[in-house]
Amino acid sequence: MFKLYEYSPSGNCYKVRLLLTQLNIPFDRTEINILQKESRTPEFLVKNPNGRIPVLEIAPGKFLFESNAIMFYLSEKTEFFPNDKFERAQVMQWLFFEQYSHEPYIATSRFWISVLGKAEEYQAALQQKKAPGYAALGVMEQHLEKNDFFVGDRYSIADIGLFAYTHVAGEGGFDLTRFPAIQNWIGRVKNQPRYISIT
Amino acid sequence: MFKLYEYSPSGNCYKVRLLLTQLNIPFDRTEINILQKESRTPEFLVKNPNGRIPVLEIAPGKFLFESNAIMFYLSEKTEFFPNDKFERAQVMQWLFFEQYSHEPYIATSRFWISVLGKAEEYQAALQQKKAPGYAALGVMEQHLEKNDFFVGDRYSIADIGLFAYTHVAGEGGFDLTRFPAIQNWIGRVKNQPRYISIT
Numbered sequence: 001m002f003k004l005y006e007y008s009p010s011g012n013c014y015k016v017r018l019l020l021t022q023l024n025i026p027f028d029r030t031e032i033n034i035l036q037k038e039s040r041t042p043e044f045l046v047k048n049p050n051g052r053i054p055v056l057e058i059a060p061g062k063f064l065f066e067s068n069a070i071m072f073y074l075s076e077k078t079e080f081f082p083n084d085k086f087e088r089a090q091v092m093q094w095l096f097f098e099q100y101s102h103e104p105y106i107a108t109s110r111f112w113i114s115v116l117g118k119a120e121e122y123q124a125a126l127q128q129k130k131a132p133g134y135a136a137l138g139v140m141e142q143h144l145e146k147n148d149f150f151v152g153d154r155y156s157i158a159d160i161g162l163f164a165y166t167h168v169a170g171e172g173g174f175d176l177t178r179f180p181a182i183q184n185w186i187g188r189v190k191n192q193p194r195y196i197s198i199t
Numbered sequence: 200m201f202k203l204y205e206y207s208p209s210g211n212c213y214k215v216r217l218l219l220t221q222l223n224i225p226f227d228r229t230e231i232n233i234l235q236k237e238s239r240t241p242e243f244l245v246k247n248p249n250g251r252i253p254v255l256e257i258a259p260g261k262f263l264f265e266s267n268a269i270m271f272y273l274s275e276k277t278e279f280f281p282n283d284k285f286e287r288a289q290v291m292q293w294l295f296f297e298q299y300s301h302e303p304y305i306a307t308s309r310f311w312i313s314v315l316g317k318a319e320e321y322q323a324a325l326q327q328k329k330a331p332g333y334a335a336l337g338v339m340e341q342h343l344e345k346n347d348f349f350v351g352d353r354y355s356i357a358d359i360g361l362f363a364y365t366h367v368a369g370e371g372g373f374d375l376t377r378f379p380a381i382q383n384w385i386g387r388v389k390n391q392p393r394y395i396s397i398t
Contacts, residue, residue: 049338050300064288066295073288089263089272092291096265099299101249139248 002027003057005047007034009115011107011164012067013054014198019071019160022194023078035116067164068095071157080157087152094150094158097139098165105133107165109172119173126173133172137179140166144181148188155192163189168198201226202256204246206233208314210306210363211266212253213397218270218359221393222277234315266363267294270356279356286351293349293357296338297364304332306364308371318372325372332371336378339365343380347387354391362388367397 002020004027006013020027032038032053040051047055048065055063056070064070072092075081082088109129112122119126140162143150150158167186169176176183189195201219203226205212219226231237231252239250246254247264254262255269263269271291274280281287308328311321318325339361342349349357366385368375375382388394 049341050296050335052300058285062285064285064292066292066299069288069292069295072291073284076284076287085272085275086257086261086263088275089268092271093263093265093268096268096295096298097249099295100265100302101251103299104303136249142248 003030004028005030005032005044005053005055005057007032007039007053008199010034010053011110011168011198012103015067015157015160015164016054016056016070016074018164018196019074019080019157021196022080022192023074024194025074068099068157068161071095071160075157080155080160082152082156084152090151091156091158095161097136098161101132101139102136102162103165105129105136106169106172106174109133109174110165110168111172113173114168114171130173133169133174137166137169137174137176137182141179141181144185148185155189159185159189164198202229203227204229204231204243204252204254204256206231206238206252207398209233209252210309210367210397211302214266214356214359214363215253215255215269215273217363217395218273218279218356220395221279221391222273223393224273267298267356267360270294270359274356279354279359281351281353281355283351289350290355290357294360296335297360300331300338301335301361302364304328304335305368305371305373308332308373309364309367310371312372313367313370329372332368332373336365336368336373336375336381340378340380343384347384354388358384358388363397 004016006029008031034053038044039053045051047063050065054067054070055065057063064073082091109126112126113119147153149155150162166182201224203215205228207230233252237243238252244250246262249264253266253269254264256262263272281290308325311325312318346352348354349361365381
């Protein structure tokens with residue numbers, strides 16, 4: 001059985017949990033408390049030399065890291081990943097957008113404010129995350145004004161990837177009421193079969 | 200013919216240029232001077248709403264952005280992308296590692312020092328990039344001590360993705376002499392058929 005090493009408040013881990021659930025694939029969960037540096041132990045670094053979660057153990061000793069790569073592994077040849085060559089690349093395009101232009105601002109702000117509870121200590125750094133975080137939400141809003149989902153007009157891992165931290169962006173101090181198209185899309189994602197919430 | 204919108208000093212653009220050349224695919228190049236904000240014009244934002252280069256125009260009006268997604272598009276079903284399901288996901292794993300844990304430190308340092316020529320102005324920010332940049336190089340070194348390439352013991356887009364900014368890490372103030380396995384791998388990449396240099 002697949003074994004997921006995760007820190008449950010993490011949106012990156014939630015992506016994998018949500019997809020596995022929607023694929024109806026059973027899996028074991030092992031909690032790795034990153035606040036206690038459990039992802040930096042010598043034992044864990046064998047699983048992921050980069051010391052991050054999630055990690056999926058596919059077979060004993062066979063590990064895959066990076067949430068979006070894990071989703072790619074799980075979704076190929078399923079309804080959650082397109083068959084069309086250009087659409088496949090568009091899914092990857094949005095997932096790389098997520099990791100480069102979205103997650104470092106929105107997820108990091110949420111981590112400081114709502115996981116660590118240290119909004120005041122990180123006040124200056126949080127301020128620097130605002131503009132790029134809102135810019136990423138703006139790019140999403142513009143796309144969703146004209147499309148129900150990110151690629152090929154159907155729910156895919158591109159939506160799961162972007163949903164994970166967007167729907168809890170408020171926990172990072174981002175005001176989603178400015179983004180009606182994103183809010184409608186969040187509703188559509190939550191209505192997908194076998195949807196589970198982050199907590 | 201494919202049309203590549205790029206800023207030629209960019210390692211992200213070089214990835215696409217190198218792969219297209221190694222695939223023997225002819226392409227047109229359009230220089231986008233990001234220093235003059237040419238990637239933020241209304242005209243360019245139609246090509247990439249996120250205002251970044253590279254963008255590949257696959258057919259008139261059909262655009263793909265994010266360098267690693269473009270490489271995925273170009274390399275599927277070629278010798279530069281594996282057939283094996285797990286190895287395919289491992290390629291994506293290393294490419295996400297590159298964009299999240301490597302590029303924001305090593306590429307950004309190189310940009311400030313060697314493209315903008317503003318090492319002094321960015322001195323404090325550069326200092327903050329050191330530890331995570333060296334950590335990423337350490338993860339690569341550890342992998343390359345035991346492997347000739349990143350995935351499946353053969354050259355793939357995972358190598359191209361990581362090579363782009365690693366081989367010019369010195370231009371970002373990173374000392375590659377500490378990493379003999381990386382240096383040997385750089386030699387192997389440079390020996391690949393139809394290799395072209397970044398400039």
